[in-house]
Amino acid sequence: MIDLSINGLPVSVPEGTTILDAARFADIPIPTLCHHPKLTPYGGCRLCIVDVKGINRPVTSCTTPVAAGMEVTTTSPTIEKLRKTILELILSDHPNDCMVCEKAGDCTLQELAYFYGIRENRLDGERRVYAKKDDNPFIERNMEKCILCGKCVRICDEVQGVGAIDIAYRGFNAKVCPPFEKNLDCEFCGQCVSVCPTGALTGKAWGQRGRQKDIKEIETICPYCGCGCSITLHVRRNEVIRVSSREDTLNEGWLCPKGRFGYSFINNAARLKTPLIREEGQLKEATWDEALDFIADRLGKVKAKYGADSIAGLSSARCTNEENYLFQKFMRAAVGTNNVDHCARL
Amino acid sequence: MTNSIPEIENNDVLFVIGSNTTETHPIIGLRMKKAVRKGAKIIVADPRKINLVRFSTVWMQHKPGTDVALLNGMMHVLLQEQLVDKGFVKEWTEGFDTFRKSLADYSPEKVEKITGVPKKDIVSAALLYGKAKRPAIYYTMGITQHAHGTQNVFAIANLALMTGNLGRESTGVNPLRGQNNVQGATDMGCIPNQYPGYQRVDLPSIRAKFETAWDAKLSDKPGLTATEMMNAAMEDKVKALYIMGENPVMSDPDTHHTVKALKNLEFLVVQDIFMTETAQLADVVLPSACFAEKDGTFTNTERRVQRVKKALNPPGKAREDSTIILELSRRMGYDMKYNLIEEVLREIGGLWPAVAGITYGRIEKWGLQWPCPTLDHPGTPYLFKGGFPRGKASFTPVSYEPSKELPDKEYPFILTTGRQLFQYHTGSMTRKVKELNIVAPEAYVEINPADAERLKVADGDTVRVTSRRGSIDLKALVSERPSEGLVFIPFHYREAAANILTNPQLDPVCKIPELKVCAVKIETGHGGQ
Incomplete structure (x- = not known):
């Protein structure tokens, strides 16, 4: 373990820990835009600068490992002035259209501008303008809002193993794009959307469906494959308007295109809404009492005529444990047969 | 796992x-x-x-x-x-x-x-x-x-x-495991030879335990598997079928056979969230709630029991599957009473000790992996630590046997089926999601470039794929992915359902069908669908 002090507090962390992680371990806040705990440190946004005694310039805490006896200061008038200037520089080339931005209220840049009280910008200058060139149905890109933190690039490479995008060009012209600015060859997992600190990357289906107000967030489990990923349903007026996933979950916050973007079936207009009984070849609307009495009667008659084993039931790998248990109990105890199975083999 | x-x-x-x-x-x-x-x-x-x-x-x-x-x-x-x-x-x-x-x-x-x-x-x-x-x-x-x-x-x-x-x-x-709760459905005894917790229906002592718990006389005869049910329906041995949330028309091998079997039933009930291909054949269709509209648990592939929470009300008159089953059971003279859905999990724990330690309270944030027999048990990340339940594990010598239907002159290709990233199983959910269908709009057959050249098929051409059981027309996707002589079709698409082609041959022990190998031929010149 390495002993150091941060803002005068003694902190002890394993060798190789960065100053940023040591500070967060000790619950000392340091602002960041390009850092993500599951990605390699980047040192791009420079907001995490701190003073280290004996070094005569600020260092980026996300890329500097701790050393024994290190004395770190995370905040001082000079450091805060530098951080504010960095933010002003970023915001000098930002649309600042928070009023209509999908990310408002959940935006790291907006939050930092709030904490640093940046209302007017003394550094106004040239702005980047990009032609929109998005033909994918999942991810909305607003490249003017991109702050080049590189999280999307790193996540695509380091976590997803795809490497669909990277930063091209230099300086003011730098931008995130597919190789040679050709068409995107992407799995549409949306991992990049989940880590983007600004409104540069959002879900296309999210647009104007609700941001923070009147949204309920419910933690549940994804209905698709057997990985069992935790998902958060964002619900407004009895409609799922967005799906996300927390980092402290089995799936570490990562999802696939179905889990993240495949939720609109829930509120699809074609959902079955009423019981139906076939009459003269046609399925006709019925009440629950009519449908259930009809089924009980027909199953009872089949059982009386041909025996319980002439009835079979297929339960569902889509349904809950409780429902599956009740289904087989119904088949075995109420109908009287072991003819119960589901699609495990299919 | x-x-x-x-x-x-x-x-x-x-x-x-x-x-x-x-x-x-x-x-x-x-x-x-x-x-x-x-x-x-x-x-x-x-x-x-x-x-x-x-x-x-x-x-x-x-x-x-x-x-x-x-x-x-x-x-x-x-x-x-x-x-x-x-x-x-x-x-x-x-x-x-x-x-x-x-x-x-x-x-x-x-x-x-x-x-x-x-x-x-x-x-x-x-x-x-x-x-x-x-x-x-x-x-x-x-x-x-x-x-x-x-x-x-x-x-x-x-x-x-x-x-x-x-x-x-x-x-x-x-x-x-391929589906959100296929582990759980099996754990819960939705299999014809075992009660919840893999307890055999043909062992008298176990049956007696369940008869007491459920206060009912139970059958000692193992039942039929899903694929056997279809055959039994054809042979008039099964007369009525109650399907909750399954779509066998799309998922079972040899679709024509499945449809015939379902039509041969005297009575078919389908309970689902959409009018699936199977529901269209039903005598009664019951509208149910989807995963976001109910409380309960799913068990994932690593035996982790996780909490599913209600976020929405179901549409129209749709009801939770549990409510429907309880109502139907009552009308058939067997009244099951639960005040809360969690009481069902408690009952399961009483009959299968491996989940006795799991409560909704304990899995509020993180699921627990069974076996988890007591309320202070942390769950079991990996099985067989310090030995096997039956004492010693047996080696079972196995010898290679060729698949049942191999390529020949008439059907020279091997067809294998499977899933793709952007669609899911029979498509009843994902094919309703607009965005997914923009990137994965239609069925295709993956063909190796060398085979494509021999057949004079270009990428995107419509071809007809035929097996001994049927034909489908779909786009060719010329790709290095399959080897020569092998073609692949995803089974999500109703308009070119791969299972029209597949072989319903079953494994003699576990009755799984041979969906991964059958013989097909590929023809061009049939125009479009």
Whole structure:
């Protein structure tokens, strides 16, 4: 373990820990835009600068490992002035259209501008303008809002193993794009959307469906494959308007295109809404009492005529444990047969 | 899975056979990629050049249906190289001598001839797995959906047993379950020969326990599996079928046969969230709630029981499946009473001790992995620590048998079916999602470029694929993914349903159909659909 002090507090962390992680371990806040705990440190946004005694310039805490006896200061008038200037520089080339931005209220840049009280910008200058060139149905890109933190690039490479995008060009012209600015060859997992600190990357289906107000967030489990990923349903007026996933979950916050973007079936207009009984070849609307009495009667008659084993039931790998248990109990105890199975083999 | 998803990243070797993990289990795929970044090596055995091949050290492109030969070949090498865990074999297994002799026939030279995998790759895969400290095997339906699926699984178990790779962290035999709660549906006894918790219906003492708990007389006769139900419906032995949330018209082999069987029933009830292909044939259709509209639990592929929470009200008059079952049961004279849905989980815990320690309160944030017998038990990340429940594990010698329907002059291609990343199973959910259907709009058949050239088929051409059971018309996708002589069709698309073609031959033990191998021919010049 390495002993150091941060803002005068003694902190002890394993060798190789960065100053940023040591500070967060000790619950000392340091602002960041390009850092993500599951990605390699980047040192791009420079907001995490701190003073280290004996070094005569600020260092980026996300890329500097701790050393024994290190004395770190995370905040001082000079450091805060530098951080504010960095933010002003970023915001000098930002649309600042928070009023209509999908990310408002959940935006790291907006939050930092709030904490640093940046209302007017003394550094106004040239702005980047990009032609929109998005033909994918999942991810909305607003490249003017991109702050080049590189999280999307790193996540695509380091976590997803795809490497669909990277930063091209230099300086003011730098931008995130597919190789040679050709068409995107992407799995549409949306991992990049989940880590983007600004409104540069959002879900296309999210647009104007609700941001923070009147949204309920419910933690549940994804209905698709057997990985069992935790998902958060964002619900407004009895409609799922967005799906996300927390980092402290089995799936570490990562999802696939179905889990993240495949939720609109829930509120699809074609959902079955009423019981139906076939009459003269046609399925006709019925009440629950009519449908259930009809089924009980027909199953009872089949059982009386041909025996319980002439009835079979297929339960569902889509349904809950409780429902599956009740289904087989119904088949075995109420109908009287072991003819119960589901699609495990299919 | 004997082991857990988080353990994957600490494997030093991953042997992935018959699983297109990055498309069918994308988040487990991410863990595998993470393992590679941490230095692990991946062995892929798959007839198609799946995405995971890009991350692999060895890729064995074996012919579909030759898994037993391939696995026996690897084990032959392990014997020769003395990479057997003798201590483990002696202490924890039985039948090794007979098993060892059964491998004599599977020299890498001979296996190369059967599987098409070069001898050197078989040897290097065996050495990689055999010398690893924490190797694990991962498989899915590429192993099981064969008329010899049970034999395939035995071969995998033999491989893990002879190398002692069970009962330790980051090892094991890990079938990746394909659906959100297919593990749970099986655990809950929705299988014809076992009550909840894998307790046999034909053992009198167990039946007596359930008769007491449920206050009902129960049948001692094991029932029919899903695929057998369809055959029984054709033979007038099954007269009425109640289907909750399944779509056999799309998911079962030989669609024409399935539809005929369902039409031959006297009475069909389908309970679902959409008017599926199966619901269209029903006498009564009941509208149910989807996952976001109810409380309960799902059990994922690593036996983790996780909490499902209600976020919305169901549409219209749709009701939760549990409510529907309870109402119907009451009307049939068997009243089941529960005040809360959690009481059902408590009842299950009383009958199956492995989940007795799981309560909604304990799994509010993080799920628990069964066995979890008591309220202070932390759950079980990996099975068989310190021994097997039955004492010693048995080796089961298996020999290679060819698939039931192999290519011939008339049907010269092997068809294999599976899933793709952007669609899910029979498509009743994903095909209602506009965005997914923009990127994955229609069915296709993957054809190797050499075959395409011989057939004079260009990428995007419409072709007709025909088996002994039917024909479908769909787009050709000329791709290096399948080997020559092999074609692949995803089974999500109703307008070109792959299961019209597939072979309903069943594995004699577990009754799984041979969905992964059948013979087809490909013709051009039929215009469009």
